[in-house]
Amino acid sequence: MIPHAHFGERLASVYDNMYPYIEIDTQHAVELFTQLCPPPARVLELGVGTGRVALPLAELGYRVHGIDGSPAMLERLRARDPDGRVTTQLADFTTTTSGDQYDLVVVLLNTFFSAVTKDQQLSCLRHVREQLAPSGRFVVEVFEPTPFHSQTQPSFSVRHLGDQGIMIDMLSVDRAQQLMVGAHTILDGGKPETVQHVLRYAFPFELDLLAEACGLQLEHRWGGFAREPFGPTSHRHVSVYSGADDR
CATH class of the missing domain: 2.20.25 (N-terminal domain of TfIIb)
Known part of the structure; x- marks a missing residue:
């Protein structure tokens, strides 16, 4: 068995086919991000992967930087982005920052849960807060674990x-x-x-507490990128946070 640390390396070639709803979901995600923070804003994607969302954002004029811990994922992104519209960084997003600030920080498709301890999740959120520009937004997409x-x-x-x-x-x-x-x-x-x-899953209320401990405050929560209401039957949530001192 190939261990967890090499998950991205082996699955890079099939990753985009693992999720059948991916194309329409990407469209809704991009639409939501343009409403939250219009281009040419600066965007940071944690776990950028093969560029599923980063590349459409770059095409719209966003200045996009992506962090990922998998060389194979970043190699596929570069193959799809020969002009280098998305800048990339090979690193662990729970322990690394880019050194810049961003108007929009996103971590999508359950990637936040790949931080497999509470301390790693807190470290990630602290780094997010550090990199979030004044009036910036942080968007998390994860499954509802109940x-x-x-x-x-x-x-x-x-x-x-x-x-x-x-x-x-x-x-x-x-x-x-x-x-x-x-x-x-x-x-x-x-x-x-x-x-x-x-994956280390967290319930929505727990995620909010972790975020608050790092200076982030919940602003919106939906059941998907099309802003579906979040409720007892929701299978996932898209949560938007802002800096607590921005309110």
């Missing part, structure tokens, strides 16, 4: 990766540590390969 927190046995599911095969997911939950451990097996006609992925 359905998973009640899980007592491993669960299995299958993802179709288009012409790249299929992926079998086994998901286990450590409720005491609030850890979700995924084992993703890729079947593409070659030798099956399993990649481990660990």
Whole structure:
């Protein structure tokens, strides 16, 4: 099994196909960001990956900087961005800053939960606050963990990766540590390969408390990028924070 630390390296080639709703969701995300902070603002994306959101923002005139810990992910981004419209930094976003300030900081698609301890999540949020310009906004997109927190046995599911095969997911939950451990097996006609992925989930109220401890205050929370209401049946949330001293 390939360990969690190499998750991005092995899955970079199939990552964008792991989420079937990705194209329409990207459109809604970009629309929301333009409403929150119009171009040519400065944007920082934590866990920029292959540039799914960063590149459309750069095309609109945003000045985008992306941090990611995976060389393979950044290599794919650079291949899609030969003109270098998105500047990148190979680093751990929980311990690193870019040295600049941004009007908009975003961390999307559950990437915040890849900080697998509370201390790492707090460190990430402190760095966000440090890099957030006056009147800036911080946007987090993560799943709502309640359905998973009640899980007592491993669960299995299958993802179709288009012409790249299929992926079998086994998901286990450590409720005491609030850890979700995924084992993703890729079947593409070659030798099956399993990649481990660990997330430390936080409930919405817990995320708000962590943010407040770092000088960030909740401004909006929706059930998705199209500003769907967030409620008991929501599977995820898009939360917008501002600096507590900006209010």
